[in-house]
Amino acid sequence: MIRNTVLVIFLGLMSYSAGASESAESLLSIASNSGMLNDLAPELKVAGTLTLMSFLPIALIAMTAFTRIIIVLSMLRHALGLQQTPPNMVILTLSLFLTFYTMLPVWEKVEDNAIRPYAAQEIELEAAIEEGAVYVKQFMISQTREEDFEAVLSMANVTVPNDVENVSFSYLVPAFLLSELTTAFKIAFVIFIPFLLVDLVVASVLMSLGMIMLPPISIALPIKVMLFVLIDGWALVSQSLVSSFS
Template structure:
């Protein structure tokens, strides 16, 4: 936007953490219920293994729903090329080792697309304001002084 009063990084990171916890809360509750349902008296190692397996499913479901198949196939092919043949053969596109990076890449791709589209909007406003000021003969007026209030009105309202 060109405004210098942007919140500090700590505030932005705090907002990101709060929103992430809010979005992932249903998945975490489901995982917690799955872990609690698999507790049985007996061997602690078996309880931990069963609890982790039960908690893994809600996360896998979430990642499957939000990771694009193109990225999943990319990481599956990459693992096939880089990993030992026996491990790569047993790998599926629904395994967490494939879903986690595919989800991350999907989210980063979407974030860059959104950022680029917003940036185009800001650039268009800057170009229009600069051309209008030049057409009006206001060469001494700084386009940013006129563009910032218009950007705030346009994008924040």
């Protein structure tokens, strides 16, 4: 039962992310064909499908580029000295679009080799899951550091396998998240440096002028915003984030 649930959530995420126009209906069909909802009334089938769909955001965060992107964009906002600008909803929306651009090659492979053959009833559900999981696992492995992978296996008291491609998602997902957090903080550190230099220069100038009572942030903030806009910072950061996964 648990295994089927994981398979349905995974394939539902792939069909939803690939642009399926009727994702709820597709997820319901997948769940029914997997034997999870066969014995339930239609109303309970709908409720079960909606429950499964509530796990899609978790899969999006745990198995895609979303974590790295949203952390970097959020810390960029703090580096600029802006607390609520851009708003969280804007940061979230931009992160979703950048995630879509980053994961599009993976999702296209999953759609072509797993979702469409399954929808055409050319392959079974488990075969579609196994085929689609290969491409997602390849992406996650390519972005996972060996140190984080070994740390997760150590926490789980599992020996390091000879072939990393045969590792279960239960070990690969947390290792992938740890690597994404580490990479995101490294990128954010590099972003913080120029803004920190602006703060130091402004504070030094104000101190030399004897303007001790004037908060440096009131002068540094517009300067940082102006410089960031002049270099087209949002586009540069977005392009750098997408290219960091290649």
